[in-house]
Amino acid sequence: MLRGKDIKPASGKLGVLIVGLGAVSTTFIAGVEAIKKGIAEPIGSLTQMATIRLGKRTENRTPLINDFVPLSQLKDLEFFTWDIFEDNAYQAALKCGVLDKILIDNLKDELSAIKPHKAVFSNKYVKKLNGTYIKKADSKMEYAEQLMEDITAFKKEKNLERLVMIWLASTEVYIENTEVHSDLAKFEQGLKDNHESISPSMIYAYAALKSDIPFINGAPNLTVDMGAMRELAGKNHLPICGKDLKTGQTLMKTILAPGFKARMLGLNGWFSTNILGNRDGEVLDDPESFKTKEVSKLSVIDQILQPEKYPALYKDYYHKVRINYYPPRGDNKESWDNIDIFGWLGYPMQIKINFLCRDSILAAPVALDLVLFVDLAHRANMSGIQEWLSFYFKSPMAAPGLYAENDLFIQQTKLKNTLRYMMEEEIITHLGLDYYEEI
Ligand SMILES: NC(=O)c1ccc[n+]([C@@H]2O[C@H](COP(=O)([O-])OP(=O)(O)OC[C@H]3O[C@@H](n4cnc5c(N)ncnc54)[C@H](O)[C@@H]3O)[C@@H](O)[C@H]2O)c1
Numbered sequence: 001m002l003r004g005k006d007i008k009p010a011s012g013k014l015g016v017l018i019v020g021l022g023a024v025s026t027t028f029i030a031g032v033e034a035i036k037k038g039i040a041e042p043i044g045s046l047t048q049m050a051t052i053r054l055g056k057r058t059e060n061r062t063p064l065i066n067d068f069v070p071l072s073q074l075k076d077l078e079f080f081t082w083d084i085f086e087d088n089a090y091q092a093a094l095k096c097g098v099l100d101k102i103l104i105d106n107l108k109d110e111l112s113a114i115k116p117h118k119a120v121f122s123n124k125y126v127k128k129l130n131g132t133y134i135k136k137a138d139s140k141m142e143y144a145e146q147l148m149e150d151i152t153a154f155k156k157e158k159n160l161e162r163l164v165m166i167w168l169a170s171t172e173v174y175i176e177n178t179e180v181h182s183d184l185a186k187f188e189q190g191l192k193d194n195h196e197s198i199s200p201s202m203i204y205a206y207a208a209l210k211s212d213i214p215f216i217n218g219a220p221n222l223t224v225d226m227g228a229m230r231e232l233a234g235k236n237h238l239p240i241c242g243k244d245l246k247t248g249q250t251l252m253k254t255i256l257a258p259g260f261k262a263r264m265l266g267l268n269g270w271f272s273t274n275i276l277g278n279r280d281g282e283v284l285d286d287p288e289s290f291k292t293k294e295v296s297k298l299s300v301i302d303q304i305l306q307p308e309k310y311p312a313l314y315k316d317y318y319h320k321v322r323i324n325y326y327p328p329r330g331d332n333k334e335s336w337d338n339i340d341i342f343g344w345l346g347y348p349m350q351i352k353i354n355f356l357c358r359d360s361i362l363a364a365p366v367a368l369d370l371v372l373f374v375d376l377a378h379r380a381n382m383s384g385i386q387e388w389l390s391f392y393f394k395s396p397m398a399a400p401g402l403y404a405e406n407d408l409f410i411q412q413t414k415l416k417n418t419l420r421y422m423m424e425e426e427i428i429t430h431l432g433l434d435y436y437e438e439i
Contacts, residue, residue, distance in 0.1 A: 026089055253270075
């Protein structure tokens with residue numbers, strides 16, 4: 001890992017390769033263009049808005065993260081996308097219905113210029129969609145080669161210094177991590193043999209890592225969470241991270257559950273239900289895609305509450321997650337949580353949450369931060385799984401044998417301390433020993 005002045009500068013242009021031009025991607029791209037034009041604020045983005053405390057409290061040093069670490073600036077981002085439909089970013093943004101037409105029309109020139117390229121897609125892996133704008137090849141390896149050609153051409157055309165790839169396409173069906181995913185040689189053989197456990201998202205990730213490009217997985221698919229991709233990322237010194245952007249209901253869970261545990265309050269049950277009407281909701285209406293999402297959503301509170309360590313509080317709590325496709329709601333998801341907790345002497349209490357959330361509005365700044373931080377990690381030579389970015393994921397990837405941290409506040413401390421360490425600043429422990437010494 002390179003630190004301080006040794007980190008390569010964020011010079012030149014950064015290419016942002018986005019798989020999927022749907023609700024999250026168009027909200028992300030339109031947001032960046034609106035911010036660049038000065039007509040909107042980057043609310044929700046740590047790289048654009050957050051500060052970081054440095055040194056002792058008495059030093060009063062709290063720069064913006066953007067001034068503290070060398071990040072690419074929004075003006076230097078160039079977008080490239082793939083989708084299974086031909087709509088450009090302007091048409092896609094209008095269809096997704098997340099942003100107001102007035103705002104989208106204000107950005108018409110910038111968005112219309114972003115046209116997707118033909119996708120690698122098979123309806124076997126996303127049952128509810130039928131793509132019309134897809135590549136043709138005889139083997140999965142050939143598909144990967146076609147993606148690499150797209151990337152090389154884009155890099156040359158825009159004269160890019162570096163690139164990052166992010167998967168913001170639909171959730172694929174649940175795929176077990178098996179032999180073919182275990183190492184690079186087996187995976188490459190699987191690509192040549194059209195192995196059915198290799199899904200399109202894995203082909204994109206392979207193409208990125210082979211092209212020396214870091215990869216971020218914004219969906220719950222397996223994608224880079226396997227031995228083969230860790231091996232390739234290690235070999236090429238590339239950062240990888242995932243899975244599934246932490247927004248909406250899961251964000252709430254990882255805010256609340258650490259609070260219950262911190263105060264030693266028990267949990268009897270947590271029932272979560274959602275209605276949403278966008279394409280993501282339609283895809284998740286398929287039980288196989290839902291299973292991928294469910295696994296990602298369910299694991300969260302178990303890790304935070306540690307029932308094995310606190311059986312009296314959390315041994316047998318009932319946790320259920322439901323997602324229902326309800327078209328009239330569009331992208332404005334609504335979720336209900338009923339939480340049955342108990343306190344002193346076992347007395348029960350209930351908490352009800354009704355979150356009228358805008359999923360893509362929460363996801364877009366997360367996508368932006370991930371792109372900028374992963375590019376930073378790349379320039380700092382940090383390869384493999386970027387656990388310090390767990391803050392942004394529902395189901396964070398962790399090295400084999402280690403558990404993933406889900407507590408939002410531990411994740412935030414880890415993220416900020418990583419930035420401090422990178423820039424050769426003191427790690428903040430919040431111990432405040434100097435204060436006691438003075439007394
Ligand atoms: N909306 C959120 O806030 C949120 C939060 C966390 C995770 N996610 C995940 O992010 C992903 C995107 O969500 P969204 O709301 O933008 O969904 P969306 O359905 O609006 O967009 C997904 C896009 O991907 C395209 N696509 C599907 N397969 C593809 C392939 N193989 N190659 C290229 N394009 C492909 C679809 O045509 C669609 O345009 C989903 O997997 C979702 O579960 C979304």
